[in-house]
Amino acid sequence: MIYLSQQDPLIARLIDEEIKRQQEGLMIIPSENHVSKAVLEALGTVLTDKYAEGYPGKRYYAGNAVVDKVENTARDRAKKLFGVPHANVQGYSGSPANLAVYLATCEPHDPIMGLDLLSGGHLTHGWKVSATSLFWKSLPYHMTVDGHEDLNEVREIARREKPKLIWCGGTAIPRAIPFKAFAEIADEVGAYLAADISHIAGLIAGGAHESPVPYVHIVSTTTHKTLRGPRGALVMVTEKGLQKNPELGEKIDRAIFPMLQGGPHMNTIAGIAVMLEEASQPAFKEYTKRVVQNAKILADSLVTHGFKLVSGGTDNHLILMDLTPSGPGRGLFLHLALERAGIYANKNTIPNDPSSPFYPSGLRLGSPAATTRGMGEKEMKQLAEWIKRVSDHIANVRMPADKEARQEVIKKFKQTLEADSFYSDLQNEVRELCLTFPIPGV
Numbered sequence: 152m153i154y155l156s157q158q159d160p161l162i163a164r165l166i167d168e169e170i171k172r173q174q175e176g177l178m179i180i181p182s183e184n185h186v187s188k189a190v191l192e193a194l195g196t197v198l199t200d201k202y203a204e205g206y207p208g209k210r211y212y213a214g215n216a217v218v219d220k221v222e223n224t225a226r227d228r229a230k231k232l233f234g235v236p237h238a239n240v241q242g243y244s245g246s247p248a249n250l251a252v253y254l255a256t257c258e259p260h261d262p263i264m265g266l267d268l269l270s271g272g273h274l275t276h277g278w279k280v281s282a283t284s285l286f287w288k289s290l291p292y293h294m295t296v297d298g299h300e301d302l303n304e305v306r307e308i309a310r311r312e313k314p315k316l317i318w319c320g321g322t323a324i325p326r327a328i329p330f331k332a333f334a335e336i337a338d339e340v341g342a343y344l345a346a347d348i349s350h351i352a353g354l355i356a357g358g359a360h361e362s363p364v365p366y367v368h369i370v371s372t373t374t375h376k377t378l379r380g381p382r383g384a385l386v387m388v389t390e391k392g393l394q395k396n397p398e399l400g401e402k403i404d405r406a407i408f409p410m411l412q413g414g415p416h417m418n419t420i421a422g423i424a425v426m427l428e429e430a431s432q433p434a435f436k437e438y439t440k441r442v443v444q445n446a447k448i449l450a451d452s453l454v455t456h457g458f459k460l461v462s463g464g465t466d467n468h469l470i471l472m473d474l475t476p477s478g479p480g481r482g483l484f485l486h487l488a489l490e491r492a493g494i495y496a497n498k499n500t501i502p503n504d505p506s507s508p509f510y511p512s513g514l515r516l517g518s519p520a521a522t523t524r525g526m527g528e529k530e531m532k533q534l535a536e537w538i539k540r541v542s543d544h545i546a547n548v549r550m551p552a553d554k555e556a557r558q559e560v561i562k563k564f565k566q567t568l569e570a571d572s573f574y575s576d577l578q579n580e581v582r583e584l585c586l587t588f589p590i591p592g593v
């Protein structure tokens with residue numbers, strides 16, 4: 152960063168600090184990953200200077216000959232990788248991409264169904280504080296306590312309410328998504344079925360998870376999770392989608408631009424194109440296999456240490472720990488304590504959580520970023536042992552039911568984290584391991 156360090160030392164220093172944090176810490180948040188040097192290079196180019204409202208061959212600005220080729224390359228690669236006839240690569244991120252799916256399939260206030268946020272659904276699947284529940288009638292379904300989509304509930308609501316759109320997929324689902332079963336229900340009631348594969352898109356591209364493409368009409372995904380690209384989104388229409396509505400591709404494109412967005416971020420689209428090429432290589436297939444293996448090893452090791460997991464384990468990259476055996480609301484404490492030691496997981500609700508989303512009883516972990524660094528069985532077992540050590544260290548901390556007492560306990564807990572040498576010692580251990588597995592982009 153020669154120029155940046157000279158011109159803006161503050162921002163250069165902060166970027167260096169973040170590189171150090173990522174390099175010396177362990178990112179096990181399942182939605183995070185490390186992109187390649189090639190993707191980083193594509194992001195930091197003059198493509199960021201170009202306005203390109205519209206689509207290739209039909210723009211509102213001059214000078215788009217080159218970026219048209221970039222966008223067409225990204226579209227073609229997405230279509231090939233996922234086996235779909237239509238792909239839009241302009242979504243700024245998952246939320247606008249999902250909003251485009253609504254705009255392409257529903258009229259305002261139509262009934263829609265998605266997995267409840269507290270069960271592991273995404274905000275944009277109709278959660279009450281999301282705009283999607285203001286503009287459409289949201290009829291959420293839930294997870295059963297054993298961590299599987301409650302298909303009986305889905306069928307029952309769908310038959311009764313005749314939704315226009317049903318979402319499958321979410322953000323905290325440790326098991327394979329039953330696309331075929333969802334399709335049977337959606338087809339029976341005439342609903343569009345959209346799979347939000349943001350978490351598992353890389354696994355699908357690499358063959359480590361079943362693809363929704365034969366079953367659903369629309370597939371949406373972010374590009375930066377298991378896919379390992381820049382922050383962005385794809386919205387794809389399947390053959391089945393085009394059979395249901397031959398104009399669905401154009402409707403998605405119109406929803407992204409001009410309904411929701413302006414100029415696409417061409418540097419990001421170039422980075423997405425690079426990532427899509429990487430994801431089509433045999434090495435990526437191997438990577439996704441190891442992501443799932445590592446998650447299973449981590450899950451088994453956590454169970455061996457006595458932890459309870461939602462659904463008992465994992466089929467993918469994600470593990471959801473159910474910490475209720477040590478009391479409700481423990482997710483926050485374990486999240487904070489691990490963070491202090493340089494291990495970055497995230498607090499999360501579990502199905503039927505006795506606590507609230509701010510103080511949930513679960514912890515969400517994942518293997519994608521650690522696997523990108525080359526970590527394997529030994530490191531996953533070590534990680535489980537560290538989690539156990541931290542959990543035992545805070546065994547006596549309980550989340551009070553009373554709101555004021557809760558704030559006081561959290562405040563005190565944060566203070567003890569700073570002072571306690573247990574965490575500094577553990578952080579040294581974590582750092583030592585992490586330094587032997589460099590992050591790839593730096």
Ligand code: DSN
Nearest residue numbers: 182245273322323349
């Ligand atoms: N924020 C993402 C996640 O962490 O799963 C979902 O959008």
